[in-house]
Amino acid sequence: MARRFxxxxxxxxxxxxxxxxxxCSFGGGDTETKNSQVLNLAEIQEPPKLDSAKTTDxxxxxxxxxxxxxxxxxxxxxxxxxxxxxxxxEVSADQLTWTFTVRDAKWSDGKPVTAHDFEFAWKRAxxxxxxxxxxxxxxxxxxxxxxxxxxxxxxxxGVRALDxxxxxxxxxxxxxxxxxxxxxxTYLPQRxxxxxxxxxxxxxxxxxxxxxxxxxxxxxxxxxxxxxxxNPSYWDKDTVKLEEVNWxxxxxxxxxxxxxxxxxxxxxxxxxxxIDAFKDDPNTFAIYDGSSWYLEMNQTKxxxxxxxxxxAIQLAIDRDTxxxxxxxxxxxxxxxxxxPFIKASGxxxxxxxxxxxxxxxxxxxxxxxxxxxxGLKELGLTKAPxxxxxxxxxxxxxxxxxxxxxxxxxxxxxDVQITxxxxxxxxxxxxxxxxxxxxxxxxxxxxxxxxxLDLFTTDNAFNRGKxxxxxxxxxxxxxxxxxxxxxxxxxxxxxEEVLIDDAAIVPLYFRTEMAVKKPFIKDWYWSAIGPEYTxxxxxxxxxx
Amino acid sequence: MSEKNMKSLTPEMFEFVGMxxxxxxxxxxxxxxxxxxxxxxxxxxxxxMIGLFIILIIGFFAFAGPLMNGYDYESQNIAIQNMEPxxxxxxxxxxxxxxxxxxxxxxxxxxxxxxFLAALFDLLIGVTVGSVSGYFGGRVDxxxxxxxxxxxSIPNLIIIILMLLIFxxxxxxxxxxxxxxxxxxxxxxxxxxxxxxxxxEYVLAARTLGAGHRHILTRHLIPNVxxxxxxxxTFAIPSAIFFEAFLSFIGLGxxxxxxxxxxxVFDGSKFLQIYPxxxxxPATVLCLIMLAFNLLGDGLRDALDPRMRK
Numbered sequence: 001m002a003r004r005f006x007x008x009x010x011x012x013x014x015x016x017x018x019x020x021x022x023x024c025s026f027g028g029g030d031t032e033t034k035n036s037q038v039l040n041l042a043e044i045q046e047p048p049k050l051d052s053a054k055t056t057d058x059x060x061x062x063x064x065x066x067x068x069x070x071x072x073x074x075x076x077x078x079x080x081x082x083x084x085x086x087x088x089x090e091v092s093a094d095q096l097t098w099t100f101t102v103r104d105a106k107w108s109d110g111k112p113v114t115a116h117d118f119e120f121a122w123k124r125a126x127x128x129x130x131x132x133x134x135x136x137x138x139x140x141x142x143x144x145x146x147x148x149x150x151x152x153x154x155x156x157x158g159v160r161a162l163d164x165x166x167x168x169x170x171x172x173x174x175x176x177x178x179x180x181x182x183x184x185x186t187y188l189p190q191r192x193x194x195x196x197x198x199x200x201x202x203x204x205x206x207x208x209x210x211x212x213x214x215x216x217x218x219x220x221x222x223x224x225x226x227x228x229x230x231n232p233s234y235w236d237k238d239t240v241k242l243e244e245v246n247w248x249x250x251x252x253x254x255x256x257x258x259x260x261x262x263x264x265x266x267x268x269x270x271x272x273x274x275i276d277a278f279k280d281d282p283n284t285f286a287i288y289d290g291s292s293w294y295l296e297m298n299q300t301k302x303x304x305x306x307x308x309x310x311x312a313i314q315l316a317i318d319r320d321t322x323x324x325x326x327x328x329x330x331x332x333x334x335x336x337x338x339x340p341f342i343k344a345s346g347x348x349x350x351x352x353x354x355x356x357x358x359x360x361x362x363x364x365x366x367x368x369x370x371x372x373x374x375g376l377k378e379l380g381l382t383k384a385p386x387x388x389x390x391x392x393x394x395x396x397x398x399x400x401x402x403x404x405x406x407x408x409x410x411x412x413x414x415d416v417q418i419t420x421x422x423x424x425x426x427x428x429x430x431x432x433x434x435x436x437x438x439x440x441x442x443x444x445x446x447x448x449x450x451x452x453l454d455l456f457t458t459d460n461a462f463n464r465g466k467x468x469x470x471x472x473x474x475x476x477x478x479x480x481x482x483x484x485x486x487x488x489x490x491x492x493x494x495x496e497e498v499l500i501d502d503a504a505i506v507p508l509y510f511r512t513e514m515a516v517k518k519p520f521i522k523d524w525y526w527s528a529i530g531p532e533y534t535x536x537x538x539x540x541x542x543x544x
Numbered sequence: 545m546s547e548k549n550m551k552s553l554t555p556e557m558f559e560f561v562g563m564x565x566x567x568x569x570x571x572x573x574x575x576x577x578x579x580x581x582x583x584x585x586x587x588x589x590x591x592x593m594i595g596l597f598i599i600l601i602i603g604f605f606a607f608a609g610p611l612m613n614g615y616d617y618e619s620q621n622i623a624i625q626n627m628e629p630x631x632x633x634x635x636x637x638x639x640x641x642x643x644x645x646x647x648x649x650x651x652x653x654x655x656x657x658x659x660f661l662a663a664l665f666d667l668l669i670g671v672t673v674g675s676v677s678g679y680f681g682g683r684v685d686x687x688x689x690x691x692x693x694x695x696x697s698i699p700n701l702i703i704i705i706l707m708l709l710i711f712x713x714x715x716x717x718x719x720x721x722x723x724x725x726x727x728x729x730x731x732x733x734x735x736x737x738x739x740x741x742x743x744x745e746y747v748l749a750a751r752t753l754g755a756g757h758r759h760i761l762t763r764h765l766i767p768n769v770x771x772x773x774x775x776x777x778t779f780a781i782p783s784a785i786f787f788e789a790f791l792s793f794i795g796l797g798x799x800x801x802x803x804x805x806x807x808x809v810f811d812g813s814k815f816l817q818i819y820p821x822x823x824x825x826p827a828t829v830l831c832l833i834m835l836a837f838n839l840l841g842d843g844l845r846d847a848l849d850p851r852m853r854k
Contacts, residue, residue: 273815276626325640325641326640
């Protein structure tokens with residue numbers, strides 16, 4: 001016993017020494033210029049599934065977005081621009097029947113891209129035997145859901161190649177964001193002959209798939225690195241400037257930053273502990289990850305059924321300070337639920353939803369305190385109960401919880417207890433309403449406000465605070481079937497205003513990640529939805 | 545001696561003092577008992593004195609430190625986040641702008657509370673089980689020792705983690721979780737000592753005079769095992785502090801915003817490259833406490849149990 005602890009003290013003394021020595025700051029030789037069109041990037045994991053019908057993860061989707069091309073692809077403003085579609089489709093008056101013309105393009109093995117490739121790929125993803133987790137993204141297509149769930153037949157699925165170059169798609173109901181959906185990996189074409197030839201081995205190696213995108217996948221050392229090169233048979237090859245892009249697979253954040261500092265990588269994301277180290281670096285930039293974060297209040301409990309109590313909590317959190325002082329990653333303080341990059345789809349393709357629906361975060365401790373007291377009086381309480389604040393147990397999440405607790409303590413005098421649990425446990429407790437306040441986030445499935453606003457209808461499984469308002473439910477239900485996109489937009493706007501006015505949730509922030517890249521990388525476009533980034537237009541500014 | 549001198553001795557020169565029977569028993573020097581001897585040995589041990597001194601200083605700051613600069617451990621002030629020591633923020637501020645002086649001493653206080661509570665629980669359970677087991681022997685001993693062995697064979701980290709998943713983390717639950725396995729070494733030490741002492745003559749004498757088990761245990765045996773018990777407690781304290789720090793480090797420790805030294809070190813370690821001072825102060829205090837208790841324990845062992853000295 002005694003001996004062991006003398007060793008432990010020795011170790012702690014050593015640790016002090018190491019600590020003092022390592023306090024000397026680090027810095028590395030920077031290579032700020034480059035003479036070739038080659039990029040060295042990094043991902044934190046191996047792409048697990050490159051089969052576009054089955055893929056669900058960020059890395060695979062990013063690779064597919066660069067080596068494949070669907071009917072549309074996302075441009076620098078995350079707007080869909082023509083890809084494999086030769087021209088804008090003909091759309092029927094009821095917004096349900098879309099007819100696309102496939103452009104004269106070639107696969108990397110020289111065969112032409114046809115409408116059949118699309119029909120095959122989509123029906124394959126919907127086939128229950130494929131067991132694609134993302135099949136639901138195809139559900140707007142008529143008959144897709146019933147086929148995928150085993151109730152309908154493949155012949156009733158509303159997608160058909162009329163000839164080699166014409167693809168007809170019939171939708172279940174009118175949606176203003178169908179073109180955005182077409183940029184998703186699941187909507188990419190696949191070659192029937194190749195898929196059938198390789199069977200289980202399809203897309204497991206670089207030579208068991210064919211490509212029709214700006215790049216071709218040339219090298220893949222599993223769990224180590226992968227590489228793409230410019231595709232010489234791409235239809236728009238003159239636009240593509242990069243010759244080669246290499247990715248290393250690095251799982252450790254410190255290693256990533258060190259590789260960046262020593263010039264071995266041209267880019268790295270920065271986790272919270274490195275943000276301060278790079279705060280004066282002009283090459284940092286923010287990446288929207290698309291998610292919206294908010295507090296849910298458990299409205300199965302009488303205390304949170306009181307609207308004034310909820311409003312008091314909404315007014316008592318200083319979200320500006322939260323974002324600038326705690327998150328420090330460029331996130332945007334939220335006044336509403338729908339994040340700023342979501343489009344005003346169906347109304348004005350060039351505007352964002354948030355441009356037209358302004359909801360600023362409000363912070364007013366005096367009014368909050370007053371509402372809190374009034375709420376307590378209405379409930380017949382002299383003192384609020386202890387409030388349990390539930391959240392994740394990651395370092396960042398814990399810091400957020402501490403900030404929220406302190407805000408409620410100082411501004412309302414509320415006694416808040418923090419419970420941090422692992423991610424799965426948080427979901428489980430949220431689902432079964434075992435919390436008072438819950439920090440939740442939601443990432444969008446498609447580029448439309450509906451993907452967020454749909455969450456808080458009475459019977460939605462992700463409405464964990466059990467907010468319920470018939471007016472809100474009615475507005476959402478109507479918008480789902482509405483072919484009048486202008487009216488639909490107004491209804492969605494109204495729904496969000498009702499949501500915030502009711503203080504159903506407390507919007508916290510729209511999350512971004514910080515990253516740093518070498519200044520010679522230009523026109524590198526990121527998107528919060530669909531493939532994470534596209535390199536089609538990216539180039540290296542050479543020789544200065 | 546010359547003859548002349550011999551002649552000069554006369555009977556008048558002698559005085560009769562009589563016979564003093566107790567004089568033979570009296571000691572020439574001051575009587576030095578066990579404890580006095582221990583104190584003397586302890587005082588000559590420089591390491592132990594330094595350890596004691598450090599513990600007193602840290603103990604003083606842990607309780608008086610938070611009164612010194614008028615902040616508290618939980619109030620946030622984002623405007624002064626991550627500041628190196630300035631004005632009366634003697635240790636600077638953390639990423640929430642909370643005063644690190646307050647948090648460090650508060651953390652030291654929490655760590656010490658947990659450690660002393662855990663040591664107290666160890667003491668109560670360990671001494672009871674160990675002495676009963678050693679004294680009564682036989683079937684009682686068999687059963688108790690099997691329990692001890694089972695507890696000893698399961699890695700204590702697992703038990704502690706499981707305990708903390710059931711309890712809500714706080715000072716008392718953590719102390720309890722630590723002592724669930726922590727009492728085992730104490731019980732073993734006490735049992736071994738009692739086994740040795742129970743066959744001594746003075747126990748036999750007491751039993752002959754009609755003393756009950758309880759009297760023999762509490763009056764004759766346990767006082768004679770005090771030395772090893774004190775040593776075991778002194779080593780249990782840094783062990784508990786270390787374990788608590790470890791639990792905080794893996795996220796099972798005290799609930800924020802309350803901090804312990806372990807959780808402060810953990811928070812600080814994330815900013816090691818940018819704000820090293822956030823790690824430096826709590827880590828220094830933590831290491832000093834550990835070092836001091838180990839020095840003190842070594843010194844006490846040398847003083848109370850000289851035979852174990854190497």
